[in-house]
Each structure stands twice: as C-alpha cells, then as structure tokens.
C-alpha cells in the first residue's frame with residue numbers, strides 16, 4: 001500500500017475530531033508554542049486537509065507534524081478517541097515517500113536499524129571512541145557535526161557506551177532456569193537500547209523474572225529493533241520488515257508470554273496486531289505476537305512474588321510514567337503497585353508524572369529546541385518531590401532524564417524499574 005492510501009485509511013479517524021480542544025492543556029508542544037498548529041486539533045486538521053486535497057505537506061507544514069512527540073497525551077484527553085500518534089506516523093510516511101528525508105536519516109532508520117550485525121559493529125566503534133575520548137574530541141572540534149548536528153548531540157547525550165553488549169553477556173538462544181520453583185516460561189524481548197546502551201537493565205530484568213519463578217528464554221535469532229523508530233519517522237518498508245521478523249520470532253518461541261521492560265518497545269509490539277493485523281502475508285502472526293507480549297511490571301504484578309521472596313527498598317523515590325505505556329496502553333497501575341509494595345519505601349507521586357520528558361525516541365536529538373524546555377519542566381516537578389531516585393519504565397526516559405540531572409548537577413539517581421526490583425529482591429549476602 002502506498003503512503004497516500006495509508007494516510008487515507010485515517011480519514012474517518014481525523015474526521016472524528018470535533019475540534020473540542022480538550023487536547024490543548026495536555027499537549028507538551030502546545031504548552032511551548034501556544035499555537036493551534038502545535039496541538040492535536042491543528043495537526044489533525046492539517047492531515048484532513050491533505051487527504052481532501054485542500055492542503056499540502058511541504059517543507060514548511062511538515063514542521064508541525066515532526067514536532068509532535070507522539071506521546072499520546074492527547075489520546076487520553078480525547079473523548080472521540082482520535083489516535084493522533086498513528087495519524088502523525090502516517091503523515092510522516094506520506095511525506096517521506098513524496099519528498100524524501102535526509103540521507104543520514106534514511107541510512108539510520110532503513111539502512112542501519114534493521115541490520116543487527118552492522119549496527120553492532122558501529123556501536124562497538126562508538127564505544128571505543130567514547131572510551132578513548134576520540135568522540136568527545138570530534139564533537140568539540142566540530143567534526144561530528146559534519147555527520148549532522150543531530151549525531152553530534154546524540155554523542156554528547158550518551159555518557160558512556162558499554163564495550164560489552166547484552167548479547168555478549170547472555171548469548172541468543174540461551175535458556176535460563178527459574179530460581180526456585182518454576183511457575184512460568186517466558187521469552188525475553190531485548191530492545192536495542194538494552195542491547196547496546198543498558199545491558200545491565202536487561203540482565204536485571206532476566207534476574208528478576210527468574211526470581212519470580214520464570215524460566216527465561218532468549219530468542220535464537222533476535223532482530224535489532226522492535227520497529228518503532230522507523231515507524232515513527234515514516235520508513236514503512238524497514239518497519240514492516242522488522243515487524244514481520246519480530247512477530248515470527250515471538251510466535252515461534254515456545255513460551256506463554258514474551259516480556260519486555262522497555263515501555264516504548266512494549267507499546268509498539270502491542271501495536272503489531274492493530275497496524276499489521278490485516279496484512280495478507282503475516283497478519284495473523286502479527287496479531288498472535290501482539291497478544292503474547294506483556295510489560296515487565298504487569299507480569300510481575302500478576303505473577304506476585306513467590307513465597308519467601310523479600311522485597312525491600314528503603315529509599316525516597318518517585319516514578320516517571322512512560323508516555324506510551326500510560327497513554328496508549330493504559331498501564332499506569334502496575335509499576336506503582338510494585339514500587340509502593342516494597343518494604344520501607346517512601347514513594348512520592350510526581351506532578352505531571354505522565355507528561356513526556358522530551359526524550360520521545362530520537363526527539364531529543366532531532367528537536368533540541370523543543371525537547372530541552374519540556375525536560376526542564378519535568379526536572380522542576382522532579383525537584384519538587386524531594387525524591388532521591390526517579391524510577392522510569394522506558395530507556396528513552398532513562399537517557400533523557402539522566403542527561404537532564406547530569407547537565408544540571410542534580411543529586412537525583414535515575415533507575416529503571418527492573419534495577420529497583422532486582423536490588424529490592426536481591427538475596428542477602430551470606
């Protein structure tokens with residue numbers, strides 16, 4: 001299906017917008033610009049105009065589509081249930097097909113992300129250049145800018161890249177037994193941020209699952225990415241290839257559920273059925289895969305701790321929702337239940353915890369002018385809690401808030417839910 005036909009599929013959806021404006025107070029980009037073009041109502045009106053032939057998506061008007069975080073806060077506020085997140089993705093795909101994007105973006109999204117070995121080799125080079133200080137030198141000298149300002153900023157955002165990735169530590173195809181009585185068999189979906197940037201979080205996820213009675217299976221031939229980045233930026237073929245490969249791997253794995261700890265990956269894996277469920281080649285596989293996927297917190301909350309497992313965490317903490325978990329998958333309860341249930345914890349709810357932190361995948365790199373003030377607002381709310389740790393449910397928030405607290409010299413630790421659960425349930429040293 002070409003991109004115009006794909007966009008036209010959303011005609012009924014954009015037409016449902018009643019122009020009520022309930023989306024305005026919840027939209028981070030509307031709060032920044034205070035302009036009709038920068039909120040779901042205006043964005044959907046533009047897309048409706050394009051489908052009806054009254055408006056065009058050109059270099060100027062695509063700005064408003066690209067500035068959408070796709071956070072889904074407007075979806076929560078919208079009585080008509082207009083899925084602005086999907087509509088924006090379809091508009092970007094339409095624009096990419098009509099006008100094209102930069103070569104660098106095309107290489108990253110369509111050339112690199114689907115090629116695990118190449119991606120892995122490049123990340124090793126980046127890890128080495130980070131370690132030797134070469135990448136910082138290149139950034140300071142402006143050489144990294146020659147590859148695009150975005151790459152130079154990305155290099156600066158990441159504090160360090162581990163030289164040993166998740167799959168170097170736990171090989172694909174490994175099956176790890178439950179610790180104690182086996183109650184479940186689960187597959188573990190390793191997202192690219194876990195694989196290349198935060199393997200520690202992946203190892204903690206596996207450990208916690210095992211402590212909760214799960215035998216954990218790692219896919220024998222994992223893809224490098226769930227497909228969300230190329231989908232968000234309008235690279236339809238690369239997305240489809242990744243979705244198909246992942247869906248087949250998820251269905252093939254002999255397990256009851258496939259768990260992931262990355263909020264955004266979880267959301268997109270759940271979208272497989274909705275977005276590709278009528279695909280003539282793998283629609284049924286996409287639907288079955290989506291049904292099998294569970295978010296880590298939901299799994300742990302449902303499974304419940306095995307008898308005798310102590311979970312204590314005597315710290316002052318707060319929680320930052322993953323936008324896609326809370327707004328698009330309506331999963332806000334389980335992480336809070338888990339955290340509040342920890343012995344000795346002082347849990348402080350943060351104002352606007354469900355507001356985007358400005359990370360939004362590559363948004364922080366592609367739109368620093370918008371991302372930074374959104375982050376600043378988040379950090380103000382974080383400071384007001386007085387918490388010593390902020391717990392996140394997605395690696396995108398992890399990267400963005402870590403950059404925020406580091407660059408402002410804040411003494412707040414950023415932790416992923418999996419790290420907290422691992423530390424809380426770690427057996428006492430003999």
Ligand code: SF4
Pocket residue numbers: 016017018019020021022023024040041044074077078079080081082
């Ligand atoms: S809340 Fe929904 S229906 Fe109302 S203006 Fe926004 S997108 Fe349209």
Ligand code: SF4
Pocket residue numbers: 026027028029030038039040043067068069070071072073074075084085
């Ligand atoms: S997805 Fe987020 S940024 Fe985009 S229009 Fe909706 S609330 Fe605003």
